[in-house]
Amino acid sequence: MKVTISNIAQKAGVSKMTVSRVINRTGPVAPKTEEKIRKLIKELNYHPDHIAQSLSSKTTRTIGIVIPKKEKIFLDNYIAHILSGVSEVLKAEGYKIMLFPVDVENEYEVNGIVQANLVDGLILLKISDDDEYIKKISDLSLPSIRINNRDDGENINFIDCENIKGVKLAIDYLYHKGHKKIGFVCGRLDESNGIDRFEGYKKSINELGLEYNEDWIIKGNFDKELAYENTEKLLSLGNKPTAIFSSDDYMALGVIEKLQEKGYRVPEDFAVIGFDDIDVASILKPSLTTIRQPMHDLGSNAASLLLDIINGKIITPVKKFLDVELIERETT
Amino acid sequence: MKVTISNIAQKAGVSKMTVSRVINRTGPVAPKTEEKIRKLIKELNYHPDHIAQSLSSKTTRTIGIVIPKKEKIFLDNYIAHILSGVSEVLKAEGYKIMLFPVDVENEYEVNGIVQANLVDGLILLKISDDDEYIKKISDLSLPSIRINNRDDGENINFIDCENIKGVKLAIDYLYHKGHKKIGFVCGRLDESNGIDRFEGYKKSINELGLEYNEDWIIKGNFDKELAYENTEKLLSLGNKPTAIFSSDDYMALGVIEKLQEKGYRVPEDFAVIGFDDIDVASILKPSLTTIRQPMHDLGSNAASLLLDIINGKIITPVKKFLDVELIERETT
DNA sequence: CTGAAAGCGCTTACAG
DNA sequence: CTGAAAGCGCTTACAG
Numbered sequence: 001m002k003v004t005i006s007n008i009a010q011k012a013g014v015s016k017m018t019v020s021r022v023i024n025r026t027g028p029v030a031p032k033t034e035e036k037i038r039k040l041i042k043e044l045n046y047h048p049d050h051i052a053q054s055l056s057s058k059t060t061r062t063i064g065i066v067i068p069k070k071e072k073i074f075l076d077n078y079i080a081h082i083l084s085g086v087s088e089v090l091k092a093e094g095y096k097i098m099l100f101p102v103d104v105e106n107e108y109e110v111n112g113i114v115q116a117n118l119v120d121g122l123i124l125l126k127i128s129d130d131d132e133y134i135k136k137i138s139d140l141s142l143p144s145i146r147i148n149n150r151d152d153g154e155n156i157n158f159i160d161c162e163n164i165k166g167v168k169l170a171i172d173y174l175y176h177k178g179h180k181k182i183g184f185v186c187g188r189l190d191e192s193n194g195i196d197r198f199e200g201y202k203k204s205i206n207e208l209g210l211e212y213n214e215d216w217i218i219k220g221n222f223d224k225e226l227a228y229e230n231t232e233k234l235l236s237l238g239n240k241p242t243a244i245f246s247s248d249d250y251m252a253l254g255v256i257e258k259l260q261e262k263g264y265r266v267p268e269d270f271a272v273i274g275f276d277d278i279d280v281a282s283i284l285k286p287s288l289t290t291i292r293q294p295m296h297d298l299g300s301n302a303a304s305l306l307l308d309i310i311n312g313k314i315i316t317p318v319k320k321f322l323d324v325e326l327i328e329r330e331t332t
Numbered sequence: 333m334k335v336t337i338s339n340i341a342q343k344a345g346v347s348k349m350t351v352s353r354v355i356n357r358t359g360p361v362a363p364k365t366e367e368k369i370r371k372l373i374k375e376l377n378y379h380p381d382h383i384a385q386s387l388s389s390k391t392t393r394t395i396g397i398v399i400p401k402k403e404k405i406f407l408d409n410y411i412a413h414i415l416s417g418v419s420e421v422l423k424a425e426g427y428k429i430m431l432f433p434v435d436v437e438n439e440y441e442v443n444g445i446v447q448a449n450l451v452d453g454l455i456l457l458k459i460s461d462d463d464e465y466i467k468k469i470s471d472l473s474l475p476s477i478r479i480n481n482r483d484d485g486e487n488i489n490f491i492d493c494e495n496i497k498g499v500k501l502a503i504d505y506l507y508h509k510g511h512k513k514i515g516f517v518c519g520r521l522d523e524s525n526g527i528d529r530f531e532g533y534k535k536s537i538n539e540l541g542l543e544y545n546e547d548w549i550i551k552g553n554f555d556k557e558l559a560y561e562n563t564e565k566l567l568s569l570g571n572k573p574t575a576i577f578s579s580d581d582y583m584a585l586g587v588i589e590k591l592q593e594k595g596y597r598v599p600e601d602f603a604v605i606g607f608d609d610i611d612v613a614s615i616l617k618p619s620l621t622t623i624r625q626p627m628h629d630l631g632s633n634a635a636s637l638l639l640d641i642i643n644g645k646i647i648t649p650v651k652k653f654l655d656v657e658l659i660e661r662e663t664t
Numbered sequence: 665c666t667g668a669a670a671g672c673g674c675t676t677a678c679a680g
Numbered sequence: 681c682t683g684a685a686a687g688c689g690c691t692t693a694c695a696g
Binding site: 002004005006016017020023024026048049050051052053054055056057058 | 688689690691692
């Protein structure tokens, strides 16, 4: 039998209101009354019904995390680090976590999440900018924040890393190592990350007066396999780069795999540098030089900021960038 | 302004009951009435309030996933694969997912989850058998299933892999490769996984008439670092094993790291075999020979079974084992 | 310091 | 095929 607030109230000889005051530590309650109620709560092992609380209070103390529904989404080290950061903060603040893997094509679905009143706010993870309907969420009353989608929209909150700076760090580093011919592995160009890193590459190359060669641009789409495949074309070139900057680590892994398969040595024949610093980067042989972005902090910051937005403690829109750093290892 | 079932009912000139029938596809509704209501739902962009539905229907269509609250829990490849499998099924079946990272010491907390009426069932992931209060969950009316905790308890549902068979596969394989001295890296002995693999090792060694040597048992506790540290003792031995079976892949990685650091070659000086087949196992150099357990299927099966339990389609207790296989790679 | 009343947005059980 | 009433377990807003 379920124990309700009415049971407690009845046994304590008070009204539900008073019990509610004790549970929520709101309003004044006589010490003796409180003591009696607390004792009963413990005795009867009473726990408030969160669903009922939510319905009447119009607040759920739950945050929704929207992630693209892909087979390997939880296996993505980047996602995993962010989830760690997000859940750490939410848990500490007493918020519950609801996970929403969404079919990005299905507008109705996301709409439904928002309107189902299940959550007090939404963290949008790796949702492409192209998803027009996602933008609508920002127009709704539900507080939300995106991770890794820079967007200058007026009512869009986001947190991202310093992508352009990161690329510059990488290219400058390669340059100072003596590389004049630097290739580039491109990510998805419908994500601000992919765009920014490409822009950063072109800008850095230009600033250093280095050669920009269309043939040295490998289309990788943030996909290891694709990067692996497309690296082959590069190798048939007469005029090859001596170093390759990859827009993320997974693609760098694909590139290295292909290079080694074709008998090239890394870093002797080709220096390779990645972006993110995923966990395997340091385990690999040779270990991967990369630009580290603070994935865990991206998650924890996003959660903190979202809670601040919900509680009106912060002025929106929030647009925050976290710093990046170069991690030198064996592939350069 | 929030659109409610009352708004729709009013505009359609019917009762809330009839609208509810349309939404839930329950009971008969005249085609014309239904059409009118559907049109209004679309026009007004109505979505039912899940919280209100839950409160009155006493069912949430939400499954809770309980995981130990550890910093790196999402980074654990095993957890990640299981989450993939679980979420795939739940999503397909229209269930929502709530994530509960719990402090395993805090009984009140898990109790609260159960009593908050937030979920229709619970999947318990990597929760140690020692957690007495967790066992109590099984005694509550809330349906639940554990992943990877074999437990013969009368009202405990679980799904696990064939641990003992897996170990036998590994030891027999090493034996046929010519190894007579086989060391063992031990996992946590408060988890059925850890226990079963240790038992499996002793049994297999015994059946083959091989030497059982206390000094060849490395305490790893399912922790890569610890395995790395403790491998050192093994190396100071006069009588060393020629092969090492590790209770999981992460520990195998630690062992190999130490071996290589001390100048030993794998597999020439020591053959190493792991358990799980985590993603890095195939990326590593040398790539890791291991016993693959179907982590994704463990997750998807657990979810399916839990839903079957909830819907009374299956007789409890459910105790299911999934098959394992040997994946031969370069470390043996 | 305490309580009676109304209501959150639905569904259930019943009646017709 | 349709609806009026009651209720799920809480909180809010008000009164005293």
